[in-house]
Amino acid sequence: MKHRFAAIILGAAALVVPALAQPSPFPLPSPVEKELAARAANVTEVTLGKGMLDFAAKFMDNNDKDQVAVKQLIEGLDGIYVRDYEFDKEGQYSMDQLEQLRQAFGAPEWTPMVHVRESKGGESTDVMMKMVNGEPHGIFVLDAEAKELTIVLILGPIRMDQLSELKGLSGLSKLGDIENDKHPKDKTDDKAKKEGTQ
Amino acid sequence: MNRHFWIPLACAVLCVLLTVPWWVVRAAGGGGGFDGVVNSIESRYHQHAMRIPFMGLASVVAGAATHGGVGGVHVAEFEHFSAPVDGEELNRMVEEKLGQGWERMIRETSRHGGEQTLIFSHPEGKRMGLFIVDLDGAELNVVQVSVDADRLNETILKYKHHDGDNESDGKGTSD
Numbered sequence: 489m490k491h492r493f494a495a496i497i498l499g500a501a502a503l504v505v506p507a508l509a510q511p512s513p514f515p516l517p518s519p520v521e522k523e524l525a526a527r528a529a530n531v532t533e534v535t536l537g538k539g540m541l542d543f544a545a546k547f548m549d550n551n552d553k554d555q556v557a558v559k560q561l562i563e564g565l566d567g568i569y570v571r572d573y574e575f576d577k578e579g580q581y582s583m584d585q586l587e588q589l590r591q592a593f594g595a596p597e598w599t600p601m602v603h604v605r606e607s608k609g610g611e612s613t614d615v616m617m618k619m620v621n622g623e624p625h626g627i628f629v630l631d632a633e634a635k636e637l638t639i640v641l642i643l644g645p646i647r648m649d650q651l652s653e654l655k656g657l658s659g660l661s662k663l664g665d666i667e668n669d670k671h672p673k674d675k676t677d678d679k680a681k682k683e684g685t686q
Numbered sequence: 687m688n689r690h691f692w693i694p695l696a697c698a699v700l701c702v703l704l705t706v707p708w709w710v711v712r713a714a715g716g717g718g719g720f721d722g723v724v725n726s727i728e729s730r731y732h733q734h735a736m737r738i739p740f741m742g743l744a745s746v747v748a749g750a751a752t753h754g755g756v757g758g759v760h761v762a763e764f765e766h767f768s769a770p771v772d773g774e775e776l777n778r779m780v781e782e783k784l785g786q787g788w789e790r791m792i793r794e795t796s797r798h799g800g801e802q803t804l805i806f807s808h809p810e811g812k813r814m815g816l817f818i819v820d821l822d823g824a825e826l827n828v829v830q831v832s833v834d835a836d837r838l839n840e841t842i843l844k845y846k847h848h849d850g851d852n853e854s855d856g857k858g859t860s861d
Contacts, residue, residue: 531773533793540791540807543814546835549843 516639520588521571524637527580528573536568538644561651565644573637581637583610586630589639590614593628609634624648720760720830722783723819727828730779731769735762735828755838756831758815764826771821773802780804780819788817800824812836 525531536544541562548559562568575581593616602615611633618626629640717725724735738744738761745759773795781790784806792805800823808815810832818829 525774529798530796531793533790535789535791537789539809540814543807543835546839547842 516571516589516592516641520585523585524571524573524581527575528637529576530572530574532570532572534568534570538566541565541568561647565642565646567641567643569639569641569643571637571639575635575637578634580635581632586612586632589630590616593618598626598628618643627651718783718785720762720817720828723780723817724762724828726779726783727764727776727826731767731771733764733767733769733826735764737762752841753837755834755841757813757834758830758832760828760830762828764828765824767800767821767824767826771800771802773797776802776819776821777804780806780817784808784817788815 525533545559545563548555550556550559573581597618597620598616599619600614601617602613604613606612612630613632614628614630616628617624618628624646626641626643627646629638631638724737727733728735741759741761745757748759749755749757773793777790777793777795781788788806788808790804791807792803794801794803796802800821802819802821804817804819806817808817813832813834815830815832818827820827820829
């Protein structure tokens with residue numbers, strides 16, 4: 489009888505513990521996130537899991553073409569995560585921290601799509617795409633400006649032609665330009681060169 | 687003599703036993719959920735919340751008006767909120783009082799200005815619980831609401847179509 493009771497307890501624990509121990513779907517290194525938040529003057533964090541996206545999709549008007557497009561896009565997504573840090577002065581985040589953020593997406597399924605560096609101001613933009621069987625299943629945007637750092641992570645199957653529909657959502661304005669940058673490119677000092685020619 | 691003495695004494699002891707733990711918990715900012723968060727803010731920042739009178743009745747009316755779309759409405763308002771707020775501390779306090787099951791969805795915090803926004807969500811079967819703490823200048827509001835998206839959307843669409851009909855009627859008459 490005791491063994492049976494123990495087996496039931498162990499069985500229940502085996503079911504419950506993995507559920508509780510599930511890692512956060514937001515894969516950014518937590519210490520970096522905390523350090524950035526502690527230094528920033530303004531912090532915006534948006535964390536929309538699948539449940540919340542499904543909930544939000546219910547409020548989209550099926551008679552509105554734009555809203556139907558957004559609904560189709562977000563219904564299939566697993567999550568939308570935005571982190572925006574605004575700083576009072578320059579130099580509040582380090583290159584090492586940026587590298588740690590990029591390394592979080594170093595797995596083979598993540599393909600760098602856009603890589604822009606400006607040596608003059610130290611600004612940079614990275615766009616990485618998660619490809620599963622040739623289809624985009626996630627996008628990561630890291631935009632670093634002198635006094636602002638923006639991170640956008642979208643997980644789940646993404647239709648690139650509908651991605652710009654999300655730019656109206658808080659913190660996702662950076663997505664409006666991604667549709668134009670679908671092809672992989674690597675630019676360094678691009679802006680600086682442009683300035684030099686003018 | 688004995689009866690007249692012991693019965694009132696027993697009643698008094700019972701009252702003390704029932705009320706003291708409530709006061710101790712309240713004074714310590716204890717308890718969870720909506721009241722726990724409001725009590726914690728009151729005790730941490732030495733501010734007094736104004737609870738909206740007849741909120742229970744308003745919640746029932748809101749539920750009936752939206753056919754169950756909105757329910758469980760709780761509102762507390764802190765006016766003239768002058769205490770400096772550390773966003774990290776406020777977030778930690780709210781998370782702790784809400785307990786497990788609540789996930790932070792939105793956090794907006796400014797170090798210099800008195801602006802803090804926290805929105806938590808909690809799936810409740812078909813419904814979604816939302817908990818909002820918003821500090822804007824000298825006013826801090828704490829709101830909890832439970833929403834049934836399908837029913838609320840039905841109500842919204844009903845009014846939308848009703849307004850649409852009125853607008854088209856108006857156009858018809860003006861032409």
